[in-house]
Amino acid sequence: MTDVSSQVEPVDPVNPNEPFAPEEKARNQWWDVWDQFRSHKGAMAGLIFLIFITLFCSIGPLLWDVDPGKLDIRNKDVRPIYVAIWDGDAKTSWARPMGTDHLGRDIMSNIMQGGRISLAVGWTAMILAILIGTFVGVLAGYFKRLDWALMRFTDLVLSLPLLPLLLVMMLLFRDPLRATFGPENGIFILIVLGIGITSWMQTARIVRGDVMALKEREFVLAARSIGTPPRRMITRHVLPNVLSPIMVSATLGLATAIITESALSFLGLGFPSDFPTWGKILFDSVDRMTAFPERVLWPGLAISLTVLAVNYIGDGLRDALDPRIRGM
């Protein structure tokens, strides 16, 4: 999130290592934002969980050095270690704390590896959607001549159904992308693009509305009267003021992207079968849901908690970025 804001925000972003200075001197407004954000308990819990799951997936595989694709038939269907608490006879092993699947693949390393893909798809698709959405929204809101064409284009894309579109994209671009970037990266690009270009429209509409309202404000009139060119107007006056809706829709977009990728994997589209993502692990485990509930529980929890966390962060950010609420 700070990445996006630092690109457009003329004020230097806060360096978190800087000691908090309670003196009388001018206080950076981002500290106010942070204080307000911290008072939102759900947002704080969400932030902590998001940091945890990101670390779990990014640093986890370095510590838990088990190949997620390695089959070990002799140790198949191992239950998670906690099952031993109520069922002493269950097949458990400390070497496989979350158990193994029916082919003996370690579930913990699969969830780590799957999380990497799911989160990467989520972040990239979200950033893509935000960039397109902001760009279209600002242009449409600021330049009256472009408004009609851009908004009708937005309506057009809004009416595209994602799943059939992705199917067609798969059909048309899978082979060339696979030849250029390899099978995994090719599909990654395809899915990220698919999700990205079908989810920027909400952002564009919100941003356009806010920009149109801003344009009528006195400070914009003042800036224009001293001859500020449109480029400077947008970067200096408009964008910082529409940052809060952009950030909120960014958090929602991340959640949507993760869910869409899971849905695609769940349908058996998307990544190849030996390439775990949270949705794919869930899909593969549904057959044995009753006998091995943990196999759907963990990836399912990971998806829902990540989405929930991101939504709370978005909620907290919206409150924190709104100076009227912050002032209260």
Place this chain on the structure above:
Amino acid sequence: MKLKTALLGAVATVAFAPMALADAHEGERGRDGQLNIIYWQAPSIMNPFLSGGTKDVEAASIVLEPLARYNETGALVPFLAQEIPTVANGGVSEDLTSITWKLKEGLLWSDGTPVTAADAVFTSEYCMHPEGGCAQLSKYNGVTNVEALDDLTVKITFATPQPNPYGPMVGGQSPIIQAAQFAECLGARAPECTEANFNPIGTGPFVVTDFRTNDVIQLEANPNYRDPNKPAFATVTFKGGGDATAAGRAVLETGEFDYAWNLQLAPDVINSMAAAGMGTPVSAFGTLVERIEVNLTNPSPSLPPETRSTAAEPHPFLSDESVRRALSMAIDRDLLVEIGYGQAGRPTCNLVPGPEIYASMDNTGCLVQDIDGANALLDEAGWVDSNGNGIRDKDGVELEILYQTSTNAVRQDFQALIKEWWSEIGVETELRNIDASVFFGGDPGSPDTFEKFYADVEMYANNFDGTDPQAYLAAYTCDKAPRPETQWQGENINRFCDPAYDAMVAELQQTADIEKRGELARALNDMLTKDSMTIIPLVDRGRVSAHANSLGGVVLNTWDSELWNVADWYRIGDNR
């Protein structure tokens, strides 16, 4: 007096009720209401001549009927014909070059017009049309002439003596279509006749009322069906799509559907579903073999569509027999059976696993996994890892395989296992799974069909109807390779082409002696499997389907369509 009569009546009713229940499957047409069938592969067409997919053939078999079908023991039973022609009853000529079928009298199409021998003649013209690319052309192998002797008699003449003349218009894959409806649909125009292909007029127990491609088919009892008391069901909903798990649950656990086809699920999963007590899994062994088909032509996307995956471009490394043999040696088939099928499968090295006379019993070399032997074989053939990336190569060609199959939990498990074994012999595998409706859909416009084979190897299961493997083996002759000129139809998926094989198929087609036929069929089977490793058989699969406990009359038939006797199905008990 009145009361007494009433009481007597009540007693009589109670006394007769059990008899009525026991005979519930006798009665007027449509008495049992609604039948729900679920096929987890959705039919995309009701015309088996335009699709090789089992799902389409089986869906069409509810509506379209052949002259005769195979029953559950593999014996022929007449359907539209009066009797099965044989040499003994004079229906087959002494020199085995012609067969004469007599249609039953008074047969009507579902639109009320009479079924005549002209319809049969038209059907053969339709399939044998040179521009048509008929998916069931191998059924018409060697046919030179089909003529109507009179309204009810059709005579099929073959170029050579046919020891097994029951190919054309026999079995679920080769039914009779109505001449009047398909008259404008000959040759290249066949796929354009959407109305006829989706709503064929048939002689079967049901007619289509609403067809939704790749989704659901609504049918109702055929008012002109030849037996006035059949079918017992008034309407049928034939739901397609989803996956085997959902289909199994719908019949075995929730009871929403009455019949689920081909439950290709792990054995432990089926057992746990059946424990719910709503339905019964039924199984039978036939000729269904899960196999890996090796592409002998180059599927590289850099080739133009005219030559990609066609005989013009040989495969860069799979055309080397030792590579194919090593791939087969690395596979542990016992483990595949244990993981995927349990009681419903057995390891096999044969393309034709039965009947016994045709099965090559001494072809058992592949049953033992031999990773070391496979490595040695590849070393010997010059495939070594010269650039140290863990993948064997030769002359700059890396052993990198794209391995595709349909989306199905068991198949994805097989892919994972086989990928692991192949990595142990220095072969890198990329996995791809494609939605089954697309993979088996036969759409010439899609790059993902199994006929088009834009991959190095692919895995699926196939079988043959009836008891004679002649047509099945004849599918691997050079001229049956799918290619652009045939609208990518054809059954020679590997593009295998060996003049010696074609010659032996021709010899089989002229041999009447059953022992000699067995010998030839075994030799052909060996040429495709242990001699050339063009086909890598994995598992001989029993068919497992499931029916609700309240559905009676189901006879699981592995030799023809599973719905072959749907006219005889009925509702058990009084729970309609």
